[in-house]
Amino acid sequence: MEANEHEHVIEVTGLRRVYGGGFEAVRGIDFSVRRGEVFALLGTNGAGKTSTVELLEGLASPAGGQVRVLGHDPYTERAAIRPRTGVMLQEGGFPSELTVAETARMWAGCVSGARPEREVLALVGLESKAGVRVKQLSGGQRRRLDLALALLGDPEVLFLDEPTTGLDAEGRRDTWELVGALRDGGTTVLLTTHYLEEAENLADRLAIMHEGRIAVTGTPAEVTATEPSRITFELPDGYFVGDLPPLAELGVSDHTVDGRTVRLRTRELQRAATGLLTWAQGAGVELRRLDVRSASLEEAFLGIAKDASADKTAPKEYAA
Numbered sequence: 001m002e003a004n005e006h007e008h009v010i011e012v013t014g015l016r017r018v019y020g021g022g023f024e025a026v027r028g029i030d031f032s033v034r035r036g037e038v039f040a041l042l043g044t045n046g047a048g049k050t051s052t053v054e055l056l057e058g059l060a061s062p063a064g065g066q067v068r069v070l071g072h073d074p075y076t077e078r079a080a081i082r083p084r085t086g087v088m089l090q091e092g093g094f095p096s097e098l099t100v101a102e103t104a105r106m107w108a109g110c111v112s113g114a115r116p117e118r119e120v121l122a123l124v125g126l127e128s129k130a131g132v133r134v135k136q137l138s139g140g141q142r143r144r145l146d147l148a149l150a151l152l153g154d155p156e157v158l159f160l161d162e163p164t165t166g167l168d169a170e171g172r173r174d175t176w177e178l179v180g181a182l183r184d185g186g187t188t189v190l191l192t193t194h195y196l197e198e199a200e201n202l203a204d205r206l207a208i209m210h211e212g213r214i215a216v217t218g219t220p221a222e223v224t225a226t227e228p229s230r231i232t233f234e235l236p237d238g239y240f241v242g243d244l245p246p247l248a249e250l251g252v253s254d255h256t257v258d259g260r261t262v263r264l265r266t267r268e269l270q271r272a273a274t275g276l277l278t279w280a281q282g283a284g285v286e287l288r289r290l291d292v293r294s295a296s297l298e299e300a301f302l303g304i305a306k307d308a309s310a311d312k313t314a315p316k317e318y319a320a
């Protein structure tokens with residue numbers, strides 16, 4: 001098939017997953033992932049990320065709705081898509097007595113057209129550990145081995161379930177670089193993560209799940225824009241909050257005062273900051289400890305999780 005960057009490689013509509021005891025872990029979700037995109041699924045603990053990814057990987061069948069991966073149903077047409085996808089599970093569960101190279105070789109035997117194991121071990125920085133038994137690897141090195149195995153088939157679509165859990169800061173950066181390079185090479189990546197910084201760094205688009213539903217979908221910038229920005233400063237000596245220009249007219253939605261420290265929240269950051277600085281200049285005063293910042297993905301995440309608990313009916317979505 002001709003590579004088309006607008007092609008939806010993953011399409012999920014009305015997807016539901018119900019476990020044996022009747023618990024509905026995924027409650028009708030919709031999203032799509034374009035070719036060559038990195039898409040992150042974020043969420044609170046137990047939000048339903050792994051339950052969703054398992055449906056995309058064809059490991060279980062949905063209780064309702066539909067999944068298409070590369071145009072196929074991953075459960076009933078597993079044979080068609082398996083050679084074109086790579087899966088990194090949360091727990092690889094490989095025999096701990098085998099060495100790293102033996103594990104890769106064993107796994108390569110299950111993958112049609114597998115790359116040489118040395119090549120994938122080099123990609124994840126494990127070539128020097130080829131002769132080491134899996135049980136002697138650190139937790140982070142095991143995650144890297146899991147990733148190497150997912151790359152053996154040179155997949156078009158890569159599923160990464162918490163790829164950097166247990167990695168130190170350097171290992172995490174290395175994995176981000178590798179995922180970035182894979183994306184640049186045209187690989188479509190769907191990942192779950194608990195690290196908001198990871199999603200901010202890697203994801204072209206993301207969805208935040210909460211209690212089986214998607215609360216918001218969009219680019220990291222679109223999602224952070226759902227939360228107000230903040231301006232913090234110290235009141236100049238001899239001034240009170242009442243001396244500032246009317247805050248509502250500057251687009252400030254609320255403010256708090258703690259001693260001399262004033263904290264403003266606004267969805268119109270430029271207008272509020274300009275108004276405040278113009279006032280300070282006019283008054284000939286300095287706003288000490290001035291800090292102006294957009295919401296981080298973490299603030300948006302916390303705000304969305306809180307809102308989603310209060311209102312389960314209206315997911316926010318931005319243009320794909």
Ligand SMILES: Nc1ncnc2c1ncn2[C@@H]1O[C@H](COP(=O)(O)OP(=O)(O)OP(=O)(O)O)[C@@H](O)[C@H]1O
Pocket residue numbers: 019020021023025043044045046047048049050051052
């Ligand atoms: N086999 C199962 N039987 C019954 N309930 C399950 C089963 N597996 C998961 N669940 C429940 O489904 C919900 C979603 O779990 P899931 O593992 O998909 O969440 P998650 O978003 O991946 O969480 P985490 O971030 O903690 O890994 C949780 O409430 C979990 O307890």
